[in-house]
Amino acid sequence: MDFGFGAQDEEFRQQARAWLAERLTGAGPYAGAVGLGGPGSEHEGEAARREWERELGRAGWIGLGWQAPGGAYGQRRVSPVQQVVWAEEYARLRAPARVGHIGENLLAPTLLAYGTQEQRDRFLPAVARGEELWCQGYSEPGAGSDLAGVRTTARRTVSGTYRVTGQKIWTSLAREADWCFVLARTEPGSTRHRGLSFLLVPMAQPGRIEVRPIRQLSGTSEFNEVFLDGAVAEEVVGGEGNGWTVAMGLLALERGVSTLVQQIGFAAELERVVADHAARCGPAPDPVLRDRLVRQWAELRTMRWNALRTLGGGPDDPGAPSVAKLLWGGWHRRLGELAVAVRGAAATVGPDDWTADDPYALDETQRLFLFTRADTIYGGSDEIQRNIIAERVLGLPKEPR
CATH class of the missing domain: 2.40.110.10 (Butyryl-CoA Dehydrogenase, subunit A, domain 2)
Structure with a gap:
């Protein structure tokens, strides 16, 4: 398959980049919210990020992946590749973490697949405007x-x-x-x-x-x-x-574009860990840590190509969501461990802006390490994912109940 970006995709990229830069850089109205939020940091900038959600809605940037006839819910009709382009530009400028992603990426596709027309008309416009979470x-x-x-x-x-x-x-x-x-x-x-x-x-x-x-x-x-x-x-x-059919259909939405969006954030985190390693070790890199960093990079590239492969359609693969979850959950947890190893003993010390008012303050590395301990559990534990692959893909006997 050809995963390259065509002329229309690059034109769309310039449009997305200009819109984001106008609002997030320099004196842009949301420049103060850059980098706020995300897993482990959802407490950051709640009011600003809620308003940012409405700003995205006003400009029609919510619901890019919805396959609704005629664009009746206010979203732009773009290809899966252009959805990836938008996600790349969004991550490149470290735009605020979305507070409406569950409605946009999970509920909306579920209603489009299983809901009635009345339900779509009632709920999707409010999600597309960034008004209901x-x-x-x-x-x-x-x-x-x-x-x-x-x-x-x-x-x-x-x-x-x-x-x-x-x-x-x-x-x-x-x-x-x-x-x-x-x-x-x-x-x-x-x-x-x-x-x-x-x-x-x-x-x-x-x-x-x-x-x-x-x-x-x-x-x-x-x-x-x-x-x-x-x-x-x-x-x-x-x-x-x-409900079981609908629930399983929703969980399968974690593959494809949504997985790619997640990986773009992972790449930014990996870059920061690499920068920490360079700052600490200088021109004489630690060979063990260097090898671990290379492995993290190679595994991330493998996950990206696997996710891109799912965008091509083809026969439904009942094990694909479980394989994707196993890959990214373990990868992200190992990144948290690697980030602490790169920082060394300094990773055990509180941040420079520590105050008595916030005795449990954590820096970015510490938060990454602690939060990623849960990656192999939430969203379906590794044990459950392996059971799904064994039973639904390999045809092995079901686990005794």
């Missing part, structure tokens, strides 16, 4: 990577709505979100994959929804517990009882 209600204390163990229940009322009761955990951006898509059990007595439904739940329900931040090893609290006590949901996507 979403979070994901999948994992539970007893059902993390194994979503078939979900115990949250939803009971249909005489009016046709649902009352949702249960607990979700590790819910990113739940405090900021306006809506949550929730996997719940709508068929009493059902087990495993049967009887699940994909519900859309408004978060503004005092007394029925409580969000409790989870303090992480890195000192931040971007994950949350969400307690639902009879929360009202009016929308079910894909039909009642079809």
Whole structure:
């Protein structure tokens, strides 16, 4: 396959680069938000990043990958390659980390694939304008990577709505979100994959929804517990009882363009680690660390080509999302370990701007190391991903329950 950029792609790149530079460099209105946010740092610049989301929406930069007839939801119609171009330019200028990525990259494609026209008309325009934020209600204390163990229940009322009761955990951006898509059990007595439904739940329900931040090893609290006590949901996507199909379809969206976007951020982190190594070792690089850095670079290139390969379409590969998760989870965790090794003993000391008001302040390297310890767990643990590959790709016997 030819993964090069054509003339139209480069023209699109110049347009994207000019728009971003006008707002993020020099005296641009969002220059102060450059570099804020992202995994492990979602507490940074919340108000500025929320306004940045609306700025992206006003200019039509949200929903570039949506395949909606006629562009009815305000997004630009661009090719997958141009989506990569936009992501590269976004990362190059270290634009603020998105607070609306769950709505844009997970909910929207799911509604386009499984939702009704009424649901698309109701929810997609608000996401495209950057006005409504979403979070994901999948994992539970007893059902993390194994979503078939979900115990949250939803009971249909005489009016046709649902009352949702249960607990979700590790819910990113739940405090900021306006809506949550929730996997719940709508068929009493059902087990495993049967009887699940994909519900859309408004978060503004005092007394029925409580969000409790989870303090992480890195000192931040971007994950949350969400307690639902009879929360009202009016929308079910894909039909009642079809939640497993919808949920698995959503998880598969982590491949392709979204994976490439993630890797662009990884490349920037790797460059900073390489710069730290050069600054510390000078013209006589440490041969062991040098070899580890080269390996990280080579593995990142391999992941990039694997993700680009998925953009070409072709037969569905049931193991592709699991392979991608195994690759990037382990790679990112090793990068955190390498960043600390490069820094040496200095990695154990607090940052220069440490103050008594923030006794647990961390620098960029320390936060990277601590947060990446979770990369092989969240989003589906390595053990679960290997089980999926073994059972669905290799045809091996299922693990005993």
